[in-house]
Amino acid sequence: MSLFGDGLEKAVQKAFTRPAPKSAGAQMRYLVKQLGGTKAVAQLLRISQRTVERYVKDQIRKPRPDLATRMEREVKNRWQPQIRARAKAKAASTDGIVIDTRARLGYTAPIGSTDQDRIRHLTIALPPTYAARLFDAQDAGASERELQRIAAEALKDVYFQDGGRRAGSLEEVRFTDVEHLEFEL
Numbered sequence: 001m002s003l004f005g006d007g008l009e010k011a012v013q014k015a016f017t018r019p020a021p022k023s024a025g026a027q028m029r030y031l032v033k034q035l036g037g038t039k040a041v042a043q044l045l046r047i048s049q050r051t052v053e054r055y056v057k058d059q060i061r062k063p064r065p066d067l068a069t070r071m072e073r074e075v076k077n078r079w080q081p082q083i084r085a086r087a088k089a090k091a092a093s094t095d096g097i098v099i100d101t102r103a104r105l106g107y108t109a110p111i112g113s114t115d116q117d118r119i120r121h122l123t124i125a126l127p128p129t130y131a132a133r134l135f136d137a138q139d140a141g142a143s144e145r146e147l148q149r150i151a152a153e154a155l156k157d158v159y160f161q162d163g164g165r166r167a168g169s170l171e172e173v174r175f176t177d178v179e180h181l182e183f184e185l
Contacts, residue, residue, distance in 0.1 A: 004147035008138050013084075014185065016079060017083055018080070020076050021075060024060070024061055024062065024063050024068065028055035031045075031071070031075060088135045091131040094128060097131035098123065099126055101121070103120070106176075108170075137150055148175055156172070
């Protein structure tokens with residue numbers, strides 16, 4: 001499970017103006033239209049082409065739980081691409097992104113300061129530059145670790161250093177044991 005990647009995806013999906021198709025037949029018809037044929041959908045979902053055709057004709061209505069999950073994920077990943085792009089662009093240029101997390105945060109600092117890791121619950125508005133970095137990294141296929149590193153860097157700058165007004169000698173923020181993570185555009 002990709003906590004950071006899924007969290008960013010859910011934040012973008014909140015910008016949708018219409019709900020994605022819910023029924024198995026409607027989802028399958030949407031995927032066939034998007035991918036240009038039943039063969040491509042069958043390969044994507046790892047099922048037979050005949051099974052795809054039966055869903056399209058509503059001959060099968062209830063997919064297996066694992067197939068239902070894959071279908072829903074693929075539909076949501078393709079649903080309203082222009083609105084998705086607009087929401088990302090707005091967050092990356094003007095609005096920024098809000099991160100709400102409960103995680104173990106610590107930092108590396110000079111000797112004499114308390115750098116003990118501890119669980120913190122933070123809700124922080126990150127500037128557009130960090131929203132842009134997170135979305136660009138996600139679009140480039142960055143690992144969960146890389147997304148976590150960018151978020152930790154953002155928290156270091158915005159929360160711990162307050163944009164450079166304090167804790168100037170702070171070197172690195174550790175962001176581990178994530179219990180809760182949610183992004184909001």
